[in-house]
Amino acid sequence: MARLAAEHDLEIGAIHAPCLLVTRRIWGTDPLEKIARAIEVARAVGARVVVMHPPYRWQQTYRRWLTDELPHVAARTGVVVAIENMFPVRVAGRAVTMHAAHDLEALERLPHVALDTSHAAVAGHDLVEIGRRLAGRLAHVHLSDNLGRGWDNHLPPGDGVLPLEAFCAELALGGYDGRVSLEVDLRGHLDDPGRLRGVMVAMRERVEASLAPQPGP
Numbered sequence: 256m257a258r259l260a261a262e263h264d265l266e267i268g269a270i271h272a273p274c275l276l277v278t279r280r281i282w283g284t285d286p287l288e289k290i291a292r293a294i295e296v297a298r299a300v301g302a303r304v305v306v307m308h309p310p311y312r313w314q315q316t317y318r319r320w321l322t323d324e325l326p327h328v329a330a331r332t333g334v335v336v337a338i339e340n341m342f343p344v345r346v347a348g349r350a351v352t353m354h355a356a357h358d359l360e361a362l363e364r365l366p367h368v369a370l371d372t373s374h375a376a377v378a379g380h381d382l383v384e385i386g387r388r389l390a391g392r393l394a395h396v397h398l399s400d401n402l403g404r405g406w407d408n409h410l411p412p413g414d415g416v417l418p419l420e421a422f423c424a425e426l427a428l429g430g431y432d433g434r435v436s437l438e439v440d441l442r443g444h445l446d447d448p449g450r451l452r453g454v455m456v457a458m459r460e461r462v463e464a465s466l467a468p469q470p471g472p
Contacts, residue, residue, distance in 0.1 A: 257300045268434035269337075269369075269395050270297040274308040286310065286317045290336055297334045304395050304433065305336045306369040309354045309361075318355050326366045337369035337394035338362075340385075342377035342407070362389060369395040371438070372417055373409050376401035382422045390429045397438040398423075398462060409440045411458045423465035437462065 260267050272293040273281035282292040286307070293305040310317035321338070329335045340362055341354040355361070359380060362368050368389050374397075375385055386393070400415030401408045412419045426435075437458055444451040 267300045267302045269304040269306055270302050271306045286314060287320055294332050294334045303334060305334055306339055306395055307336055309338050309341055311353055312355050335367050335394045337367040338365050339369040339371055340374050342374050359385060359388065365392060367394040368392045369397065371397040373399045373401045373407050376403060376417055377405060377407050382417055383425055386422050386425050393431060394433050396435045398435050399439045409438060411439045411454055412461055420465045423462060427466050435462065
């Protein structure tokens with residue numbers, strides 16, 4: 256990663272610990288070990304944020320770590336561990352909560368949060384309102400659009416119904432100084448490199464324009 260970043264004159268702003276089903280055994284199965292390894296990688300490449308999914312309800316040791324240890328990690332390591340907002344899943348037509356920190360009240364008790372806009376939509380949060388309420392704790396943003404139909408889409412900005420321009424404007428007005436990652440599903444464009452590049456350039460320009468501070472009157 257460091258070699259590629261240097262080759263393309265880029266910085267690595269954040270490291271995402273391996274949390275998904277297909278990466279569940281990467282760096283072991285203990286979430287605290289995953290966090291420790293991700294912090295090592297972040298320090299090695301100069302990233303200041305590690306993004307981690309919240310504990311499942313049955314992960315009691317990890318849940319206690321959020322209260323007892325997470326508030327001290329940044330001072331000890333120089334790396335912020337930001338817990339990502341998740342959402343209930345629907346099982347037989349009912350919303351079932353797997354994660355211990357998915358609702359807004361739980362997120363407000365964490366020292367640092369990574370806000371995923373598509374996840375917020377699935378959880379039924381008002382995007383601008385949750386951005387305002389988490390402003391002092393917001394360490395990273397995963398930006399994508401969503402169709403608003405109750406499932407996770409991760410669409411390019413502008414392809415869904417979320418008020419991303421208003422959300423980004425609020426970030427700028429609030430002095431947010433973290434990174435914004437475009438976390439989008441581009442699998443439908445992989446067979447056309449020209450179209451893929453066009454979509455990537457267009458969404459970056461759109462988001463950068465929304466994040467730019469607006470001149471006063």
